[in-house]
Amino acid sequence: MSMASDPGFRFAQSGLRLPRVLLALFALVTCAGAETSGDYPSRPIRVIVPQAAGSGVDLQARILAQKLGELWGQQGVVENRPGANAIVGMEAGARASPDGYTLIYAPVSAIATNGFIYKKLPYDTFRDFIPVSQTAANTLGGVVNPASGIKSINDLVTQAKARPGEIDYGSFGIGNLTHMMGELLQSAAGIKLTHVPYKGQTPAITDVLAGQIPLAFTTMSGVADMIQSGQLRLLATFGRERDDQFPGAPTVVESGYPEVVVEGWSGLLAPAGVPPQIISRLHSAVVRILAMPEVKATIARQGSKAVSSASPEEFARYIKAEAEKFHAIIKTAGLEGTQ
Numbered sequence: 001m002s003m004a005s006d007p008g009f010r011f012a013q014s015g016l017r018l019p020r021v022l023l024a025l026f027a028l029v030t031c032a033g034a035e036t037s038g039d040y041p042s043r044p045i046r047v048i049v050p051q052a053a054g055s056g057v058d059l060q061a062r063i064l065a066q067k068l069g070e071l072w073g074q075q076g077v078v079e080n081r082p083g084a085n086a087i088v089g090m091e092a093g094a095r096a097s098p099d100g101y102t103l104i105y106a107p108v109s110a111i112a113t114n115g116f117i118y119k120k121l122p123y124d125t126f127r128d129f130i131p132v133s134q135t136a137a138n139t140l141g142g143v144v145n146p147a148s149g150i151k152s153i154n155d156l157v158t159q160a161k162a163r164p165g166e167i168d169y170g171s172f173g174i175g176n177l178t179h180m181m182g183e184l185l186q187s188a189a190g191i192k193l194t195h196v197p198y199k200g201q202t203p204a205i206t207d208v209l210a211g212q213i214p215l216a217f218t219t220m221s222g223v224a225d226m227i228q229s230g231q232l233r234l235l236a237t238f239g240r241e242r243d244d245q246f247p248g249a250p251t252v253v254e255s256g257y258p259e260v261v262v263e264g265w266s267g268l269l270a271p272a273g274v275p276p277q278i279i280s281r282l283h284s285a286v287v288r289i290l291a292m293p294e295v296k297a298t299i300a301r302q303g304s305k306a307v308s309s310a311s312p313e314e315f316a317r318y319i320k321a322e323a324e325k326f327h328a329i330i331k332t333a334g335l336e337g338t339q
Contacts, residue, residue, distance in 0.1 A: 040278050044075040046102045047268075050089025050110050051172070052082040052200035056221025056302055057266050060136050061105035063298055064268070067289040078105075082200045085173030086110035087121060094123035098273030100282065104129065107138075107219075108265050109176045112323040116330045117175030118339045129269040130279055131315040133286045136304045138264035139220040139243040140181060142169075142235040142252075143205075143227065148214035153185075153236045153255040156215070160191035168194045170204035170216035174339055178204075180326075181217040181238055181262050183333035188257040208232065219264050220245070220303025238262045245303055262329070265307070265322075267315060283312050 045068060049061045058080060065076030081089030086106060093104035115125045144150045150159060160167050171179040174197045186193055196213055198204035204216045205223055209231060217238075224245065226232040234249045240261050242251055252260040268286055270279060289295055290306040299306045309315035330336050 040100055040281060041072050041074045043101060044077055045069070045072075045100075046077050046079055046096075048089050048093045048096070048102065048104045049078055049080050050082060050086035050093075050104070050106055051080065052202040053080045054222065055172075055201035056138065056219045056223075056304065057105065057107050057201075059222060059302055060266055060299060060304065063295055064105065064135065064286070064289060067292065067295060068285060071285055071289065084199075085114060085117075085176050085197075087114065087118070090114075090125075091122045093269065093271060094128040096271045098271045100270065100274050100278040102271060103132070103282070104269040104271075105135070106267065106269060107177070108267075108322060108326075109172070109178075111267060111269070112319055113177065113180075113326045113330060114175060115323075116327050116336055119337050126319075128272050130272055130274055131309075131312050131319060132268040132270055132279060132282050133290075133309040133312065134265055134267045134307050134315050134318060135286065135290060136221070136266045136299055137307045138266065138304045139245070140177065140217065140238040140262055140264050141220055141243075141246075141249065142181070142185075142215060142217050142238075143208065143223060143232040144215045144235060145208050145211050146230065146233045147211060148233075150214060150235065151233070153250075153252055153257075156235060157189045157191055160189070160193055164192040165194055167215065168196045168213040170196045170198055170207060170213050172200050172204060172218075173197050175330075175335060177262060177264055177326075178217040178219075180329055180333055180335070181260075183335065184260050184262065184329065185252065185257065187333065188260050205232075221299070222302060224301060224303035243303075245300065266304075267309075267319075279312055283309075 047061050047065045049058050051057045062078050065078050069076035081092050090110050096102035150156050169182050201222050207213050208216045223232055227234045234246055236250050236252045236255055237243045238252050287308045290308045296306045
């Protein structure tokens with residue numbers, strides 16, 4: 001069931017009301033598990049990533065899985081399950097045993113937007129998962145192959161107006177945050193680009209590098225080194241302010257489009273029904289790992305910032321607020337219920 005079709009997930013003029021969400025995220029964790037927190041973990045932990053190997057989200061998940069393994073003396077295994085804009089991997093996570101040995105490391109689009117894009121999902125985004133913690137904040141940007149001749153956002157707009165529909169842009173999938181970046185820019189600038197959806201960051205960026213498409217909207221994690229080496233040109237970032245790692249790159253706001261602001265994040269989830277003691281232990285471990293200087297530095301080198309939630313409940317509230325914000329963007333872009 002999608003968030004949009006769930007009778008417990010409704011929008012009112014006063015804002016987003018999520019009574020079932022709060023029950024699912026906070027009360028479902030009281031379900032008894034087969035293993036007590038004192039025994040946990042006693043075997044390897046699997047982290048499902050609903051994106052392709054090599055993507056920014058995948059790289060973050062691998063750092064987290066490695067450090068969990070080191071911290072607890074158990075192997076942390078990343079399992080990539082890309083496809084259908086993260087739906088394949090999210091479904092696998094939702095169906096996993098609620099024992100704390102299968103976790104889901106997901107981007108914002110998989111958590112807070114897919115339920116509005118798709119008429120029906122094989123899981124309920126808010127009922128079938130328990131938030132553990134936010135893990136990273138991701139800068140988003142537009143990158144091109146330098147051979148494309150596109151040198152800035154305004155240059156892109158000029159060329160797109162001269163050749164409506166002839167410039168392709170890649171995203172990580174229909175309804176993905178990177179898709180919405182393109183839709184928002186088109187709406188704000190009055191241009192027409194052609195959307196080319198991919199199954200994640202890796203194939204999209206591979207085609208930009210190969211010259212198959214000139215442009216992609218992407219997270220900076222996973223492409224920072226390619227920008228620094230000159231393999232990719234960063235046109236602009238999509239935050240409200242310039243990114244510390246790319247201070248020379250203007251924001252889209254600075255380029256003349258103040259309404260075009262999109263920021264990404266990632267987080268760790270568990271299947272609904274995992275005992276609260278295990279969720280608490282997972283949260284404490286994630287906070288400890290994300291505070292490690294080497295982890296913060298590694299994530300920063302990928303163009304992201306390590307960010308942890310004060311509690312699983314705080315992460316749930318953050319998801320609620322982000323869902324409300326992105327629902328408005330989706331409606332503006334005309335993407336609601338289109339898949």
